[in-house]
Amino acid sequence: MVRQLLLLLLLAGPVLAGPVAAGSEAPxxxxxxxxCTDQLAMLLAAPGQLISVSDLAQDPRSSTMVExxxxxxxxxxLAEEVYLMKPDLVLAGAYTARATVSMLERLGIRVVTFPPASSIADVRQGMLDMGRVLGREAASETMLADFDARLAHLPPVPAQRPTAATFAANGYASGSRSLAGEIIERAGYHHLAEDLGMPMGGFLPLEALVMADPDLVIAGDPYPGASRAEEVLHHPALAALTGGQTVLEENDWVCGLPALLDATERLAATRAGAAP
Incomplete structure (x- = not known):
């Protein structure tokens, strides 16, 4: 019934106000x-302003802000459920289901799409953009100032850096020119992807990883149950690397959030603890 109602509304044309003009009232x-927009909005929204987040935000395997x-x-x-919430703003990611975004926009609901952060510069910009969209500029500027202060106090990068590699399901490795790559570099490691010619990331054969023998492997956190895609994460060859260290990739650096500095600080502490 709800789907039929939405189809009728689409045929009739937009029924709600379009994008809010600059300087207008906050949503x-x-x-x-x-x-990612769930978590950034939870950090910046005014009390009562945010009325719903995606179910992934409540999944501890994905979110760093479950509580x-x-x-x-x-x-x-789903477009049907979102429409019935009567929002005046919907936050989406660049790869959020396009059918949902398209239907909501055709119904006249304002949708703002945020691209994924691929660098710390993108993370900083995302904070400011979310603040503007929510009408919470002052809060976002305060968040950015705190972020920059923590960033400035990270331990200095040593002249001689150990090598770190990422390794996830299906043998995927993040690139050296990615957010994960920048986190690794800021933590004082040299990213193996740079040596392997993988600036944007991609499939890393287990054999190539073993031959490179990095000092640290940052592995994906396996989901419960059995998955052929994740079998490679349990391969005994990983435990046999002479670096002897493996840490789990955590939710802190999935999205462009201040929490990525927690991951950076933990990696820096791991490096310092491994230093002779």
Whole structure:
């Protein structure tokens, strides 16, 4: 019935106001349908302004803000359910289901799409952009100032850096020119992807990883159960690397959030603890 109603509304044309003009009133009913916008909005939104986040925000395998997310009704990113919440703003990611975004826009609901952060510069810009969209510029500027202060106090990068590599399901490795790559570099490691000619990331054969023998392997955290894609993470060859260290890739650096500095600081501490 709801789907039929939406189809009728689409045929009739937009029924709600389009994008809000600059300088207009801040949105009062905000729905987020993307994990990364969920968490950034939870950090910046005014009390009562954010009315729903995606179900991924409440999943500890994906989110770093599960406890905060449990205070909000969860959505599955479906146009029907979002429409019935009567939002005046929907936050989405660049790769959020395009059918949902398209339908909401055709219904006249304002949708703002945030690209994924591929560098710390992108993370900084994302904070400011979210602050503007929510009408919370002062809060976002304060967040950015705190972020920059922590960034400036990271331990200095040593002249001689150990090598680190990422290794996830299906043998995927992040590139040296990625957010993960910059985190690794800021933590004082040299990213193996730079040596292997993988600036944008891609498939890293286990054999190539073993032959490179990095000092640290940052592996994906396997999901419960059995998955052929994750079998490679349990291969005994990983444990046999002479570096002898493996840490789990955590949710802190999945999205462009201040929490990525927690991951950077932990990696820097791991490096310092391994130093002779």
């Amino acid at each position: 009062r009913r905000v729905v987020s349908i993307n994990l 905060a997310a449990l205070a909000f009704p969860a959505n599955q990113g």
